Amino acid sequence: MSLPRRRFRFAPLHLAGWLFADMLLVLALVSMGDRGDPLGSRAGAEPSASPAATRPPKPKPKPSPVPTPTGPRSVARKPVTVRLAAAAGDTPRMVEQLRAATTRYEGRDAAFVLTFGQAPEPGAGQAYAREVNEALREARPEMFTDATTRDFWNGGPSGSADLEIYFYTR
Numbered sequence: 001m002s003l004p005r006r007r008f009r010f011a012p013l014h015l016a017g018w019l020f021a022d023m024l025l026v027l028a029l030v031s032m033g034d035r036g037d038p039l040g041s042r043a044g045a046e047p048s049a050s051p052a053a054t055r056p057p058k059p060k061p062k063p064s065p066v067p068t069p070t071g072p073r074s075v076a077r078k079p080v081t082v083r084l085a086a087a088a089g090d091t092p093r094m095v096e097q098l099r100a101a102t103t104r105y106e107g108r109d110a111a112f113v114l115t116f117g118q119a120p121e122p123g124a125g126q127a128y129a130r131e132v133n134e135a136l137r138e139a140r141p142e143m144f145t146d147a148t149t150r151d152f153w154n155g156g157p158s159g160s161a162d163l164e165i166y167f168y169t170r
Contacts, residue, residue: 075111079164087159088128091135098132098139105167106140110147114164116154125153132161 082101086093113136117129129151136144154162 073168076167076169079114079166080105082163082165083160084132084163085160088124088131091131091138094132094135095139098136102140102143102165105143105165108143108167108170110144111166111168112148112150113144113166114150114152116152116162116164118154118156118160118162119158120155122153124158125155126151128158129153129161132163136163 080102082098084094084097084101086097113133115129115132117125117127117132119125119128133149133151136147136149
């Protein structure tokens with residue numbers, strides 16, 4: 001025994017919701033297209049001088065060579081690389097080399113520093129990198145006070161480190 005087949009009947013009422021949504025979308029697009037540029041209207045909104053006014057026009061200010069930053073600080077994408085060579089425990093030599101290498105960056109704040117201490121074993125390399133990072137804060141406390149430092153190991157003979165210093169943008 002087979003069931004009777006039901007035929008789908010087209011009812012225009014089913015399309016009324018879609019038609020309403022499409023018309024609302026068209027009205028929104030027309031409304032947005034009809035409006036002028038709000039930023040463009042502000043730029044040309046200088047008061048016009050009356051013909052009777054005999055004041056000389058105001059000189060336009062010269063643009064500053066460096067734009068003033070707005071918004072939050074960001075970190076420079078390219079690091080400053082520094083090579084340091086000093087024996088483990090020789091903090092005065094580390095401080096001296098770090099001061100010399102960062103002199104041209106005075107007035108800037110470091111965001112983070114990656115230090116790769118060279119040593120034959122990972123533990124000794126990381127300990128050396130930690131020692132170098134402590135010397136950073138002694139060499140330039142104003143530059144590295146809030147900087148995040150990370151200690152890494154790089155295989156090789158003991159007594160040297162490679163630093164990657166990422167500064168905040170100006």
